Amino acid sequence: MTIDLAELRSLPISEKLRIVEALWDDISASEEPIVLQPWQRDEAHRRSQEMKAAPSIAIDRDELWRRVNG
Template sequence: MISLQALHELPLREKLFVMEALWDDLSAAEADLEVPAWQKEVLDVREEAIAAGTAKFIEWEDAKKEILETVR
């Protein structure tokens, strides 16, 4: 197994290659992953709001601005 220190020392291109290989491996096992109960509940509430017509949507650019303001 490669150590974290070895990963830190890799050139950027090799880091990206390792990251893509890891992502491909994780994606292949996607069916084995379970959504945590709390995330399922959040999604269910959001789906219900959409079905009821009470969900509010904003433009993606506005959402990004709000996120940036929150984290600054």
């Protein structure tokens, strides 16, 4: 499969985010293990700690789309 990156770049942000969301949903449904680089693991840990320290900073999917569609 060939993906036309120029075509993806020309899409509006809202459509790009819909594609990213679909990809994340597909990745999360996969049984294939996800191998993280050390810096990715560190960043995930940092963000997890940030969320635990201030849970009010989180937004749900509906709020995300309200902000995207503005």
